[in-house]
Structures are given as structure tokens and as C-alpha cells.
Amino acid sequence: MKNKIISDIASLLNVDKDLVKIEYPKDRTFGDYAIPCFQFSKELHKSPIEIANYLKENLNYESNVVNGYLNIFMNKVETTKSVISTILAEKDDYGNNSYGAGKNIVIEYSSPNVAKPFGMGHLRSTVIGQALNNISKKCGYNVTSINYLGDYGTQFGKLIYAYKKWGNEDALNESPLDELKRVYVKFHEEAEKDPSLDDEGRMWFKKLEENDEEALKYWKYFKEVSIKEFQKTYDLLNINKFDSYEGESYYKDKMDPVIDELESKNLLKISEGATIVELDGIVPALIKRSDGASLYITRDIAALLDRKKRYNFDEILYVVGNEQSLHFEQVKQIINKLGYDFSENVKHIGFGMLLLNGKKMSTRHGKSVILKDVLDESIDLAKKYILEKNPNIDNINEVSKKIGVGAVIFNDLKNYRINDIEFNLEDTLRFEGNTGPYLQYTYARINSLLSNKQNIDFTYDNIDIDENKWNLIWSLAKYEETIITAKENNDPSIIAKYLLDLAADFNKFYAHERIVDDNVNYAEFKLSLCEAVAIVIKNGLGLLNIDVIKQM
RNA sequence: GUCUCCGUAGCUCAGCUGGAUAGAGCAUACGCCUUCUAAGCGUACGGUCGAGUGUUCGAAUCACUCCGGGGACACCA
Numbered sequence: 084m085k086n087k088i089i090s091d092i093a094s095l096l097n098v099d100k101d102l103v104k105i106e107y108p109k110d111r112t113f114g115d116y117a118i119p120c121f122q123f124s125k126e127l128h129k130s131p132i133e134i135a136n137y138l139k140e141n142l143n144y145e146s147n148v149v150n151g152y153l154n155i156f157m158n159k160v161e162t163t164k165s166v167i168s169t170i171l172a173e174k175d176d177y178g179n180n181s182y183g184a185g186k187n188i189v190i191e192y193s194s195p196n197v198a199k200p201f202g203m204g205h206l207r208s209t210v211i212g213q214a215l216n217n218i219s220k221k222c223g224y225n226v227t228s229i230n231y232l233g234d235y236g237t238q239f240g241k242l243i244y245a246y247k248k249w250g251n252e253d254a255l256n257e258s259p260l261d262e263l264k265r266v267y268v269k270f271h272e273e274a275e276k277d278p279s280l281d282d283e284g285r286m287w288f289k290k291l292e293e294n295d296e297e298a299l300k301y302w303k304y305f306k307e308v309s310i311k312e313f314q315k316t317y318d319l320l321n322i323n324k325f326d327s328y329e330g331e332s333y334y335k336d337k338m339d340p341v342i343d344e345l346e347s348k349n350l351l352k353i354s355e356g357a358t359i360v361e362l363d364g365i366v367p368a369l370i371k372r373s374d375g376a377s378l379y380i381t382r383d384i385a386a387l388l389d390r391k392k393r394y395n396f397d398e399i400l401y402v403v404g405n406e407q408s409l410h411f412e413q414v415k416q417i418i419n420k421l422g423y424d425f426s427e428n429v430k431h432i433g434f435g436m437l438l439l440n441g442k443k444m445s446t447r448h449g450k451s452v453i454l455k456d457v458l459d460e461s462i463d464l465a466k467k468y469i470l471e472k473n474p475n476i477d478n479i480n481e482v483s484k485k486i487g488v489g490a491v492i493f494n495d496l497k498n499y500r501i502n503d504i505e506f507n508l509e510d511t512l513r514f515e516g517n518t519g520p521y522l523q524y525t526y527a528r529i530n531s532l533l534s535n536k537q538n539i540d541f542t543y544d545n546i547d548i549d550e551n552k553w554n555l556i557w558s559l560a561k562y563e564e565t566i567i568t569a570k571e572n573n574d575p576s577i578i579a580k581y582l583l584d585l586a587a588d589f590n591k592f593y594a595h596e597r598i599v600d601d602n603v604n605y606a607e608f609k610l611s612l613c614e615a616v617a618i619v620i621k622n623g624l625g626l627l628n629i630d631v632i633k634q635m
Numbered sequence: 636g637u638c639u640c641c642g643u644a645g646c647u648c649a650g651c652u653g654g655a656u657a658g659a660g661c662a663u664a665c666g667c668c669u670u671c672u673a674a675g676c677g678u679a680c681g682g683u684c685g686a687g688u689g690u691u692c693g694a695a696u697c698a699c700u701c702c703g704g705g706g707a708c709a710c711c712a
Contacts, residue, residue: 109655119654121692131692150655151692196712236712331712357710365638365708372710379712405640409707412638435640436706443705472674498648501640503705505647514674516660517648524674532671580649583659594667594676635674 085564088116088144088155095141096134098126111554114147114154121151157557159548163612166560170615177622178563182570183224189394190216190226192402193322196233197330198242198263198305201316202451203506207434210495210628212402213322214575215432217626222570227394231386232330234306236379238267240288243301244280245270259308289376292335302332316455319488321628337385338377342370350420360417368413383414391425398428400573405433405501432573435503437495457508462487464512465520469635472514482632486520487512489629493519496627497579517583519629522620525586526631528593529617533610535599541607551592552609555616558585562619566626575627582623589616 085105093100108117118138120131127134131151138153139146145156170177192212195201212228219226245266246255254262274280290298310328317323342358345351350360356373370381390399401411411431418426436443439452465487469476476482494511498504514520548556562581569577598613600606621631 104654106654109650109657113655117655121654124692152655233712238711355709359709367709369709374710376710378710383712404706406706407712408639410712433640468674473672502648503641507647510647510661513661518660518674520674521660524672528672528675535671576649580659583649587659590675591677593671594673597671599671635672 084157085116088118091142092118092138095138096123096127098123102126108152108154111557112550113149113152115157115557116155118153118155119151120153159553159556160543160546162560163548163552163556164543166556167611167615170559170618171611174618175622175625177618178221178566180222180563180567182222182567183219186224186397187394188219188224188226189229189390189396189399190219190402191229191231191400192216193325194231194233194330194403195309195313196238197309198239198260199233199267199309200260200264200451200453201313201455203437203454203457204451206454206457206491207437207495207500208402208404209320209322210492211432211434211500211575212400213320213628214496214578214626215400215402215570215573217628218566218570218575218578221566221626227327227396228325229327229329229390230325232306232310232328234302234330235291235332235335235382237285237288237376239291239302239305240286240298241270241274241281241284242267242305243287243291243298244283246301259305260312263305285374285376289374292376306332316458319455319458319484320492321488321630331379331382331386334382334385334389337389338381341381341385341388344421345370345417348421350417360420362413362416362420365409365412365416368417380410380413380417383410384417387414387418387429388423391423396428398430400430400432402432402434405435407431408433430573432500434500437506438503439506458488458491461491461508461512464508465490468512468514473635477634482635485630485632486523486635489523489624490519492627492629493522493579496575497583499576500574522582522586522624523629523632524635525589526617526620526624527633527635529589529613529620530633532598532613533617535606536610536614537603537607539603539607541604541611543608544604546605546608551588551595552612555585555588555592555612558588559615559619562623569626578623578626582620585616585619585623589613 089100089103089105092103102122104119104122106117106119108114118135120135120138123129123134124131129137132148135148135151135153139148145158147154147156173179190212192215193205193209195205216226216228242263246263249266249269251262254265270280270284274284287298291302342351345360351370352359352361352367354367357369358371359367359369361367368380369378372378387399390396403411408431411429415426415429418429462483466479466483469479469483469486490512494506495504497517511518512520514524558581565577565581569575598606598609600609624631
């Protein structure tokens with residue numbers, strides 16, 4: 084429809100299609116679409132009002148002219164028929180589109196560190212990445228999800244040394260991650276007093292790189308127990324599996340060819356004993372330490388080239404915190420300098436930090452906040468609130484899990500991802516206002532209405548589509564383009580905001596008239612509208628990886 | 636110091652590929668359940684869009700400068 088209006092106007096005015104802008108009026112009573120006519124003035128040498136009036140006279144749409152805008156009104160009955168019948172027919176498939184059809188997209192996200200607790204620091208990457216995964220699939224992309232586990236690096240040298248020195252096997256068997264965390268924290272405390280420990284750690288990492296048997300044995304064990312532990316958190320978040328769990332270690336033997344390639348293209352320089360690549364406008368990238376050991380960026384380049392070969396992606400998303408933006412700039416420049424042409428399809432999907440009382444949630448010195456603990460706490464709090472509202476509820480454990488976890492996810496996704504967010508469990512779980520529970524409540528309310536639906540054919544004769552209903556229907560009609568906008572911006576918050584608006588439209592409609600009407604035909608129409616809303620809320624929350632609840 | 640992100644109502648934030656009187660939620664005050672879940676709906680209160688200059692028919696939105704805050708910046712990832 085949008086495209087048809089644009090081409091109609093472009094051909095009528097004989098201007099380029101790109102010059103025609105179509106937007107939604109600020110005030111919904113102005114119209115359904117608005118075409119500002121100011122930009123045509125220059126080219127056509129007429130006033131915007133004249134042009135708008137000319138369009139009104141010559142286009143076959145119901146419209147009016149205000150302040151240089153042409154406001155277009157849709158045929159309410161026809162649009163309503165089409166929207167409701169489409170949604171009820173397509174259900175979970177409503178909003179599926181071909182924006183990314185035939186394209187491969189690789190998304191790297193979550194990426195917790197082996198041998199460390201799955202901390203809050205990885206929450207944002209996990210939920211944003213999973214949402215982008217769902218959204219991309221909805222847009223027709225062939226998605227490959229990668230959990231780039233932090234299973235390699237100097238910290239493993241430190242950890243092996245620390246475990247050998249202070250570790251306790253019984254404790255390790257009982258609660259592996261706690262014991263590993265304990266010795267790791269111990270290492271940092273001791274290293275502050277005795278810096279030579281850092282050298283020991285580096286030495287053990289070097290052994291690991293050289294496939295030393297003892298080092299490898301510890302490393303494998305640490306990884307194994309960690310992955311088992313992580314899955315408990317993923318289960319809570321409804322994340323089944325990733326297409327790949329190849330972590331940094333996978334690229335252990337794939338870095339030398341990259342270094343050779345850099346060498347052969349004369350990009351390497353030695354500076355202060357380290358091997359670097361000089362870049363344009365930004366600081367040089369350190370490829371090898373002065374002791375010859377590899378660094379993060381070297382692996383990332385190896386991984387990127389490897390993934391390009393294996394997945395032949397059209398686009399690759401790295402869902403990693405804002406603080407790494409320089410790193411990804413370096414990676415892209417190096418790829419360019421190596422002569423590859425896909426660096427513009429490498430996208431760093433940055434996000435702000437989670438703050439606790441205005442401060443960063445830290446992982447150093449054992450102060451990390453464990454994600455699973457927070458989710459469990461959220462579930463408990465949700466349970467308490469739900470029982471206050473509805474003491475006789477069925478399936479309290481399942482409901483509080485869905486609300487508690489959903490609230491945490493929604494809180495993370497509702498704002499533009501670049502911004503920092505203050506994490507406050509009380510606010511996150513508020514059952515009023517712009518929250519996950521508000522959406523789940525709206526869904527449950529509709530669900531209870533739907534028991535009155537008879538699933539009979541109804542007609543649109545004598546059906547009054549007033550302002551509240553029309554706003555709701557028009558919102559439903561915008562779902563698909565909202566998904567595409569979310570993908571274009573790689574920003575799940577666009578969906579979250581849409582759902583809040585949709586729920587507000589529904590609740591307004593619900594508050595102002597009775598749905599189960601004495602007139603059976605009218606009731607059936609309204610219940611069909613309600614069902615359509617429920618389908619879209621479920622569908623949209625699904626994209627955010629949040630479950631709905633039938634009763635709460 | 637350099638680069639970068641951010642600065643909108645008391646608080647948390649939308650709006651930012653320029654467009655019509657700057658919008659929500661929370662908080663505060665009041666109102667709406669003998670009928671579908673009041674976890675809802677409504678009314679009121681609340682803004683020099685950090686400051687300034689410029690570009691434009693038009694700037695919260697773009698450019699530049701300044702102020703304030705966060706982050707990154709060589710052997711961590």
C-alpha cells in the first residue's frame with residue numbers, strides 16, 4: 084500500500100520516487116498516512132498547499148490537506164477485513180517476510196567465559212543476540228548462531244597454575260565453577276603482592292598453546308564442566324542450542340596462516356618487541372606479543388576469515404559491548420588491508436553496560452553477579468507478586484518463571500541497545516507500565532475473553548469501526564514493517580516499543596466498551612479482533628524470546 | 636591528551652535517514668469495577684529538547700564549537 088501511494092504520487096507529479104516521503108502523522112486523527120509536500124515546492128515552483136490540493140484532487144484516495152501535508156485515510160472496513168483475516172489465517176507466521184530471503188547471516192552472541200560463572204556481563208549479548216536471531220529468521224535469513232566461548236587466553240594459564248597450587252579436587256567435583264572462581268580470585272590477590280605469578284600464568288598458557296599434555300588435560304576438564312553449567316542458564320532463557328560452540332581455542336592452529344598472510348602483504352611491523360599492524364587514523368593493532376604469544380585480535384581475524392569461507396555470509400553480526408568498538412574497527416581495517424571486500428558486512432552490534440546503582444557490574448576480584456542467581460531471584464519475586472494478585476492461580480511455578488525471566492529480558496530489550504541500563508529488579512518486575520508483565524497481562528486478559536468466541540462467520544454490515552478500534556487495527560497492520568525496521572537497525576527495542584503501543588491500544592479499546600456484546604455478529608467481530616491482537620503479541624514477544632501466559 | 640558514545644518532564648526513557656501544537660511509563664493529586672482479569676483505563680501537574688553558532692522553507696533530529704558524563708586507547712578479552 085505504501086509503495087503504491089508513493090508510485091502514484093511520483094507519476095502524478097512526475098518526480099523521482101525517492102523524493103516522495105510517506106510517514107505516519109504525529110496525531111493519529113490527522114490521517115493514516117501523511118505526505119509532506121514541502122520538498123516538491125522547489126522542483127515544481129508551486130506552494131506545498133497547492134501541490135497537496137492538486138494531489139487530493141487527482142488521487143483516488145480519501146484525503147485532506149492540512150499545513151502543507153496531504154493526509155490519506157484508509158478504507159477502514161476493507162483494511163480491517165484484510166488485516167484480521169490475514170492474521171487469523173497466518174497466526175505464528177504473520178509478519179514473515181522476504182527481506183533477507185536467500186541471504187546468509189552469521190550472528191555471534193552470548194560468548195561466556197569458560198571456567199567462570201555465567202555472569203550478568205553476558206546477559207545483554209545473550210538476549211540481544213537471541214532476539215536478532217529470531218528477527219532475522221522471521222525476515223527469511225538463513226541464520227547461523229555462534230557461541231564464541233571464551234575458552235582460550237592467558238587466564239587459562241593463570242587458572243591452571245592457580246588450580247595446581249591452591250585447588251581442591253573434592254570442591255571441584257562438588258561445585259566446579261565455584262572452586263575455579265575461588266582459585267582464580269586467589270590468584271589475583273596473590274599476584275598483587277607477587278607480580279612474578281603473572282609470569283607463571285603466562286608460562287602455563289604458552290604450554291597450552293604448545294599442546295602440553297598436562298595443561299591440555301586441565302583445560303579440557305575446565306571447559307567440559309563449564310558448558311554443562313551454562314546450559315542451566317540457557318534453559319531458563321529458552322535458548323536451546325547454538326549452531327556452533329567453536330570458541331577461541333578452535334582457532335589455535337589457524338592463526339599462523341593469517342600471520343603469514345599479513346606478512347606476505349607487508350602489513351606487519353615490529354614495535355617495542357611486539358608485532359603490529361599499523362592502521363589509518365586509529366591506534367595500531369597488536370598481532371603478537373613480544374613473547375610471541377597470540378592475542379585476541381589475531382584469533383578474531385582468523386575466525387572471521389574462516390567463517391566467511393565456511394558460511395559464505397552476506398552479513399555477520401557481533402553482539403559485543405560498546406567498549407569493544409575500537410577492536411572491531413581494527414578488525415575491519417585489517418580485513419580491508421588484506422584485500423577482502425566484505426568489511427562493510429561485518430557489523431559490531433554494540434550495547435551499553437548494565438549498571439548496578441550507577442556502577443558497572445564487575446567481574447574482577449570475585450564481585451561478579453551471576454546471571455542464574457538474578458533470574459532465580461526474579462522468579463521468586465514474580466511469584467510473590469503474582470500470589471498477591473491471584474492466590475488461587477494454577478501452575479504458579481511455570482507462570483512465575485515465565486514472568487520473572489520475561490521481565491528481565493524485556494527490561495534489557497525495551498531501550499535502544501547502545502544506552503547503558505540501570506539494573507533494578509524491583510523496577511524490572513513492576514507490574515504496571517512499560518514492562519514485560521504488562522504485555523503478558525494483556526495477553527492473558529485477551530485469552531480469557533476468547534473463551535466466548537464461537538468461531539462462526541461474521542459480516543461487516545453495521546459494524547462501527549470507531550477511533551479506538553481503528554487505532555488498534557492500524558497498529559496490527561504495521562507489524563511486518565516494524566520487524567523489517569528492527570532488522571535494518573539490528574535493534575530489538577523497535578519491536579518491544581511496538582508491542583507496548585499495541586498493548587496500550589488494546590487496553591484502551593477494552594476499557595471503553597464491552598467486547599462480549601449482545602449482538603452475536605458484533606461480538607464475533609470484536610473477539611476476532613482480540614484474537615488477532617493476541618496472535619501478534621505472542622508472535623512479537625516470541626521474537627524477543629519471551630513466553631506468553633494464558634492465565635495469570 | 637586522542638577517538639568514540641551519551642546529555643529530552645522530578646526519575647527511567649521514546650522521538651533522531653530534518654517536517655504539523657515535543658510523547659510514554661514511574662512518582663504526585665483526583666476519578667472509573669452490581670457486567671468480559673483494576674497487573675487496567677482516564678484527568679491534572681510537569682519541558683530554555685546541556686549551551687551556542689551555522690545549514691534549511693522548516694532543527695530535539697544535520698554540521699561545527701563549547702560544557703557535562705561514560706567508554707576505549709600496546710603486549711587482557
